[in-house]
Amino acid sequence: MNKPCIICVAITGSVPTKADNPAVPITVSEQIESTQEAYEAGATIAHCHVRNEDETPTSDPDRFAALKGGIEKHCPGMIVQLSTGGRSGAGRARGGMLPLQPDMASLSVGSNNFPTRVYENPPDLVDWLAAEMVAHDVKPEIEAFDLSHIFRAAEMHQNGKIKDRPYVQFVMGVKNAMPADRAVFDFYVHTVKRLFGEDAPWCAAGIGANQIVLNDWAISNGGHARTGLEDNVRLDRNTLAPSNAALVRRTAQICDKYERPVATWQEARRILGLRHVS
Template sequence: MADPRKVIVSCALTGAIHTPSMSPHLPVTPAQIIAEGRRAVEAGAAILHLHARNSDTGAPDQSVAAFQAILPALKETGAVINITTGGSPYMTVEERTAPARHFAPELASLNMGSMNFGLYPMLARYRDLSQAWEREHLEKSRSLVFRNSFADIATILNTVGAGGTRFECECYDIGHLYTLHHMIAGEGLTPPFFVQSVFGLLGGIGAHAEDVQMMRRTADRLFGDRYLWSVLGAGAHQLPLAAMSAAMGGHIRVGLEDSLWAGPGRMARSSAEQVAAVASILSGVGHVMATPDEARDMLGLKGDDQVNF
């Protein structure tokens, strides 16, 4: 019998989409984010995708100081640390990239195109928002274009990438795959490419099974055997699309950044609960979760002895 396939599970702990009033379990303070990261790694996550928050308000905080408060402790878990360069859609590229430029992580996220980024439908579901910034954060997204121009992408590749950091290339639509293909030729990106396909966010591709299949077919045609494909399903789509990715030979991302739920009508108490659900899915189809070191090898990462934290 062949050896089981090893699947990289990424866990995004807090993000910049959901606000603290939406869930009492969303980590905000450094201590909460660190505890969440430890639980996720214990459940089997190989990669921790990190944002930081203001401890008092829960608002996204992309300062170097905010990341300094969480990075050393999470490095001790042994997981691959993936620092966001997306930050919040309302930030400048300079603000968004400051932590990754400073800390030179093994992995950083990289959004592969500008897009409408509609969060405002959540206003109808979450009417009791305790802080003014939360409502403004959602309402302003009606007119928001999340800017990731060709020049912005090249800047991130050349500044963050200068320290040997590789990228989780976040593709929210088919056109983003073509942008990545263009950047490979123009900016000297080397394989293996880590393509994170994002489904179900308003402004990007939908979460229908045919959307997932089309993304996979297009990525196969553009990148052949030079890439690793991972799937992120937003909201209620998280676990169904995780199962679909497992069946299609892909990798998986979960976490409270992407979904607050652990099942129909059941709020997740921790990102680790979602990681554990993925472990069950993988076990059911004969796959296993990759360890952090196996993920490093599969993605060609530099190792955690070469980061600046």
């Protein structure tokens, strides 16, 4: 199998702090530096959250703008994907950065349980976020925490609420949501191919110790992979990951194992149907 594999690096997230791992980048400058190292290690998508100075999550468009600009300057061609996740803000504030016109943005199309709360994605907010992505030419990445989310993405595509063929990422291993279950994973892949076509690109993300498990499942099955300190702060039970780049290099080693080349940013943009940049 020689199909290029896109590596997405989720650099920060909304939950991990420096108390969990000192390598977690918090400030915009730390995030830019960490992303550049991951880019040089092979990552071609940067999945981005921003934080306040006290490490709490925020949806501040100014911070997103500074981060986006820094990544574009120091990581030429890298795909910038901004998060509209619910831990960083409420209501339409979650989409306040979309006018910045990033290449991509995450889109959760349904609700589910998280470790200590409900991750609320009501239909009216989902429709508004999707409409903003259409208006600003931002490609959504569908974050599927449940099988129903894949079907909801298909319905939204059929109704014109998602412009292009959906790019779905399976998220497995979140406590109280979908566990890392191989039979379910295989059915997810089957469902994406049935709904969107045999050649539809898809990705998978595993949380915590499941990160390397989902990397292996996705890469060996022709999908794309997500890694990074947002999802997992360790290399193993006893070893903290020294950087996002270290997790990217580990993912690239799995690509080597299955004889899949790591996608260049040009290949990643072509696979995902994104605009070319010089």
